[in-house]
Amino acid sequence: MPVITNIEDLRVLAEKRVPRMFYDYADSGSWTEGTYRANSDDFQKIKLRQRVAVNMENRTTATKMVGQDVKMPVCIAPVGLTGMQSADGEIKAAKAAERFGIPFTLSTMSICSIEDIAANTTAPFWFQLYMMRDREAMARMIQRCKVAKCSALVLTLDLQVIGQRHKDLKNGLTAPPRPTIANIINLMTKPRWCLGMAGTKRHSFGNLVGHVKAVTNMKSLASWTNEQFDPTLSWEDVAWVKQQWGGKLILKGIMDVEDAKLAVQSGADAIVVSNHGGRQLDGAPSSIEALPAIVAAVGDRIEVWMDGGIRSGQDVLKAWALGARGTMIGRAMVYGLGAMGEEGVLKALQIIHKELDITMAFCGHTNIQNVDKSILLPGTYPTA
Numbered sequence: 001m002p003v004i005t006n007i008e009d010l011r012v013l014a015e016k017r018v019p020r021m022f023y024d025y026a027d028s029g030s031w032t033e034g035t036y037r038a039n040s041d042d043f044q045k046i047k048l049r050q051r052v053a054v055n056m057e058n059r060t061t062a063t064k065m066v067g068q069d070v071k072m073p074v075c076i077a078p079v080g081l082t083g084m085q086s087a088d089g090e091i092k093a094a095k096a097a098e099r100f101g102i103p104f105t106l107s108t109m110s111i112c113s114i115e116d117i118a119a120n121t122t123a124p125f126w127f128q129l130y131m132m133r134d135r136e137a138m139a140r141m142i143q144r145c146k147v148a149k150c151s152a153l154v155l156t157l158d159l160q161v162i163g164q165r166h167k168d169l170k171n172g173l174t175a176p177p178r179p180t181i182a183n184i185i186n187l188m189t190k191p192r193w194c195l196g197m198a199g200t201k202r203h204s205f206g207n208l209v210g211h212v213k214a215v216t217n218m219k220s221l222a223s224w225t226n227e228q229f230d231p232t233l234s235w236e237d238v239a240w241v242k243q244q245w246g247g248k249l250i251l252k253g254i255m256d257v258e259d260a261k262l263a264v265q266s267g268a269d270a271i272v273v274s275n276h277g278g279r280q281l282d283g284a285p286s287s288i289e290a291l292p293a294i295v296a297a298v299g300d301r302i303e304v305w306m307d308g309g310i311r312s313g314q315d316v317l318k319a320w321a322l323g324a325r326g327t328m329i330g331r332a333m334v335y336g337l338g339a340m341g342e343e344g345v346l347k348a349l350q351i352i353h354k355e356l357d358i359t360m361a362f363c364g365h366t367n368i369q370n371v372d373k374s375i376l377l378p379g380t381y382p383t384a
């Protein structure tokens with residue numbers, strides 16, 4: 001067993017253990033993948049100011065996200081098909097998040113259902129909603145979240161149409177995988193994954209099958225999404241969701257100052273500056289580049305979070321320094337899960353927390369609440 005010291009170690013292990021089509025599904029962006037790469041590359045350009053001879057004892061990274069206590073300003077991002085990275089993956093990730101002390105967000109496109117997560121965890125979790133054409137099904141899904149006592153709803157706004165990820169088309173992505181020769185050969189090299197899948201009944205979209213019309217079996221994900229997701233989604237629909245839900249509402253996928261202002265007007269509690277991990281509009285700026293202008297425009301009126309490219313606690317600290325009051329992690333969680341299941345997700349969170357904590361100390365701070373742009377070297381970070 002290799003010694004795991006960083007998120008890259010988990011990625012390498014996940015690549016070995018997860019069937020090719022699901023590893024590729026996670027580790028890819030749309031078209032040229034330029035925005036996908038920029039998300040993490042732009043974090044690397046930001047330099048930190050080291051301070052010394054400052055008392056670094058008794059540190060804390062604790063804060064609140066939409067009023068909820070978190071051990072660090074991080075939550076698990078909604079990731080479709082998480083239960084294909086590892087059997088019952090969403091349950092494992094939710095348990096790890098609960099053990100660590102941050103919220104877990106369940107995707108609409110998850111394998112385990114809302115009810116599965118509620119039955120296997122005690123901490124309230126969050127649910128991510130995609131707007132589908134079938135409004136009755138949407139209303140029922142929101143109702144299921146209330147019954148499951150979800151403590152926030154994350155409405156994703158950047159997937160009215162789906163960005164093309166070449167690898168998914170080439171691999172013929174489906175859940176579960178079709179028994180083609182190529183898939184069978186690949187699966188033979190992943191005994192741990194196959195054993196896990198043989199031990200669970202959860203092999204398809206748990207929130208949708210039997211709940212949304214036309215979802216009875218697993219067709220191509222992209223074509224199903226194209227048929228079902230609502231391309232007419234508007235701010236009136238956001239108001240409709242807010243009214244149906246009545247609880248904390250987080251709008252995900254905001255990249256533009258004008259949209260951020262509309263989000264404030266909608267009465268949402270938080271926005272996530274996000275380009276969907278570089279999976280939607282290729283050619284969009286990195287999320288960290290887009291963040292400062294949005295914080296400057298609306299940061300005093302709404303909680304601004306960000307996601308995209310976070311692979312270390314240093315990235316979390318940089319996002320915080322630039323005004324993000326929370327972050328989401330997608331692939332860092334996926335790699336932990338694919339590598340080592342629940343323990344791998346916990347490991348990913350522990351790695352990120354340790355890096356965040358130590359970096360904060362090196363920058364001369366003991367409480368994340370006191371950290372601001374002054375920890376960053378001028379000229380190396382994006383500005384409004």
Ligand SMILES: Cc1cc2nc3c(=O)[nH]c(=O)nc-3n(C[C@H](O)[C@H](O)[C@H](O)COP(=O)(O)O)c2cc1C
Pocket residue numbers: 025026027039077078079080081107108109128156252274275276277278279307308309310328329330331332
């Ligand atoms: C494999 C994969 C599936 C995703 N599925 C969803 C989803 O179902 N709903 C959603 O709102 N975002 C989804 N996202 C986007 C993530 O929530 C998040 O914005 C992104 O992963 C952040 O970038 P990072 O992976 O670099 O941390 C997905 C991302 C990945 C990598």
